[in-house]
Each structure stands twice: as structure tokens, then as C-alpha cells.
Amino acid sequence: MRAAGEKTPATAAGWRAFAARRWERAGAAAGQVAADLGDEALFLVLRGLGLPLDSPPEVLRRKLSAAENARLASLVERRAEGAPSAYLLKEAWLGGLRFHVDERVLIPRSYFTELIPGGLPLEPANVRRAADVCAGSACLAILMARHYRRARVDAVELSADALEVARLNVRRHRLTGRVALFRSDLFDAVPEAAYDLIVSNPPYEPSAVCDKLPREFQREPRMALDGGRDGLAIIRRLVAQAARRLAPEGVLAMEVGGLRNAMERGWPGVFHWLPTADGSDCVCLATSGALRRFHAASK
Numbered sequence: 001m002r003a004a005g006e007k008t009p010a011t012a013a014g015w016r017a018f019a020a021r022r023w024e025r026a027g028a029a030a031g032q033v034a035a036d037l038g039d040e041a042l043f044l045v046l047r048g049l050g051l052p053l054d055s056p057p058e059v060l061r062r063k064l065s066a067a068e069n070a071r072l073a074s075l076v077e078r079r080a081e082g083a084p085s086a087y088l089l090k091e092a093w094l095g096g097l098r099f100h101v102d103e104r105v106l107i108p109r110s111y112f113t114e115l116i117p118g119g120l121p122l123e124p125a126n127v128r129r130a131a132d133v134c135a136g137s138a139c140l141a142i143l144m145a146r147h148y149r150r151a152r153v154d155a156v157e158l159s160a161d162a163l164e165v166a167r168l169n170v171r172r173h174r175l176t177g178r179v180a181l182f183r184s185d186l187f188d189a190v191p192e193a194a195y196d197l198i199v200s201n202p203p204y205e206p207s208a209v210c211d212k213l214p215r216e217f218q219r220e221p222r223m224a225l226d227g228g229r230d231g232l233a234i235i236r237r238l239v240a241q242a243a244r245r246l247a248p249e250g251v252l253a254m255e256v257g258g259l260r261n262a263m264e265r266g267w268p269g270v271f272h273w274l275p276t277a278d279g280s281d282c283v284c285l286a287t288s289g290a291l292r293r294f295h296a297a298s299k
């Protein structure tokens with residue numbers, strides 16, 4: 001819907017500016033594919049036209065065909081009505097890689113994108129067994145397999161729908177030989193293994209927060225976000241299981257959103273916090289030794 005006096009755009013640059021204004025008026029929330037609506041609009045316009053994300057600025061000034069204008073008009077309007085850009089385009093980018101995404105999975109936006117390529121205290125050559133628990137689209141399992149080139153990665157996911165998306169992505173990235181998929185409630189149905197690294201971006205939002213999420217976030221699977229009353233329902237079980245699944249020198253790294261204080265109360269001295277570019281204290285790490293000592297002392 002155009003504001004009074006607003007012209008229909010005829011170039012990609014025009015559509016980008018139009019989209020950002022339209023979404024602003026519609027009360028859209030950013031954060032799924034970009035930190036602000038202007039960057040999300042650039043993503044939707046470029047990829048809606050099938051152009052690379054690193055296209056030179058002159059492509060934005062080209063006059064578009066009637067079919068291109070019609071496609072962008074439809075995408076911009078559906079986004080204004082609450083559909084996430086990544087679901088409209090069926091893609092999301094993480095660590096320079098393209099992943100198929102749709103309503104069956106969370107739109108990838110994890111801090112592990114910055115941490116897997118060098119931000120975890122592990123020598124890549126020493127990582128032979130790794131797991132991505134709560135794998136969703138398998139984006140993190142794939143990033144791990146590409147960084148830890150000698151590792152076999154187990155991607156664990158409870159949702160059968162999400163696992164279909166994960167299977168597609170693992171095939172697309174030609175990693176079926178090294179990334180194994182398991183439908184499992186955390187590690188319950190995964191064969192025993194001693195992991196050098198367990199990574200997880202589990203559901204960690206308290207249920208009451210999920211109830212009030214902006215509408216585009218409500219389109220994501222609830223089970224990808226909802227961590228129960230205090231956000232810790234999945235984390236509690238995962239921490240207990242990881243203590244038994246890690247190799248003696250192994251580490252557990254978890255993204256936990258705003259739960260730092262709760263984690264420090266629940267597992268005093270067990271986790272330390274990994275720096276990320278925005279200084280958000282969202283990702284924590286525990287060694288196998290620290291987890292085992294904690295569980296031994298709590299028996």
C-alpha cells in the first residue's frame with residue numbers, strides 16, 4: 001500500500017527505499033535476516049530479482065521490467081503483512097553460505113556464525129567428532145563440517161519437518177558423507193559417541209516472551225524458540241546429557257540469549273562467556289571436566 005503522493009518505484013534502489021518505509025508504517029520488526037529494515041529491504045530486493053548480495057551499486061539504478069516490478073510489489077506487500085523475507089525467498093545466508101529455509105525451521109541468525117570459524121578454543125585438526133544439537137536447518141552443522149574438515153558431525157533435531165529441511169541443506173552443501181542427521185529428543189536416540197565439540201542453539205526464550213514476539217517471529221516454529229517457563233527447560237536436560245557425551249578434552253558451547261544470570265545461578269562457575277562482536281554475552285562454554293565435576297558434586 002502506497003502512502004498518499006508516493007510513486008510506484010521503477011528501480012531496485014526505489015523499491016528498497018519504498019519497502020523500508022512501507023514496513024516501518026506497518027510496524028514490521030527487523031532481526032531475522034538483518035539488524036534493520038533498510039538492510040532487510042536490500043536483501044529482499046536483490047534476492048527477489050535473483051541478484052547476488054554483493055552486487056555493485058549500479059544494479060540498483062537500472063530500470064526494471066514490468067514483471068520485475070510486479071514481483072517486488074508482491075514481495076514487499078507480503079512482508080508488510082507479516083511474512084518473513086527469508087520465508088518469502090526460501091533462503092537465508094549465514095557465514096557466506098546460502099541455506100534453504102521455510103516455515104518448518106527457524107531463520108538462521110546465530111552467534112555461532114562468528115564463533116565457529118576461530119572463536120572456539122579448539123584446534124580444528126583435533127575435532128574428530130562434533131554434534132549440533134537442536135539443528136533446525138542444519139546451518140550450524142554445515143558450518144562446523146566446513147571448518148572442522150576432519151570431523152564427523154551429528155546433527156540432532158526433534159522436529160521431523162525441520163529435519164527434512166536439514167536433509168536438503170546437507171545434500172546441497174555436499175556433506176552427506178560427514179554430516180549425519182538424527183531425529184531425536186536431544187541425545188535420547190543418538191548412538192553413544194565421545195564428542196570433542198557439542199554446539200547448540202536451543203530454544204531458550206521464556207514462554208511468556210514467545211507469546212509476545214512480533215508477528216514475523218510468531219511465524220517461526222514455536223518449538224524452535226520456546227524454552228519453557230524460565231527458558232531453561234531444554235538447556236537443563238542438554239547440560240546433563242552433554243556431561244556424559246563429551247570426550248575428556250571436549251567442550252559444550254551453547255547460545256542462551258538473555259539467560260546469563262540464570263545460567264550462573266544454576267551452574268555456578270561451570271560456564272564462561274565467549275566474546276561476540278556486539279558484546280551481548282549470549283554464548284557460553286563449559287569443558288567436559290567442569291560439567292562432570294558439577295554433576296558429581298550435585299549427586
Ligand SMILES: C[S@@+](CC[C@H](N)C(=O)[O-])C[C@H]1O[C@@H](n2cnc3c(N)ncnc32)[C@H](O)[C@@H]1O
Binds near residue numbers: 109110140158185221
Ligand atoms: C533456536 S532453533 C536453532 C536452529 C539452528 N541450529 C539455528 O541456529 O538456526 C532450535 C531448534 O531446536 C529444535 N528442538 C526443540 N526441542 C528439541 C529437542 N528436545 N531435541 C532436539 N531438537 C529440539 C527445534 O525444532 C529447532 O529446530
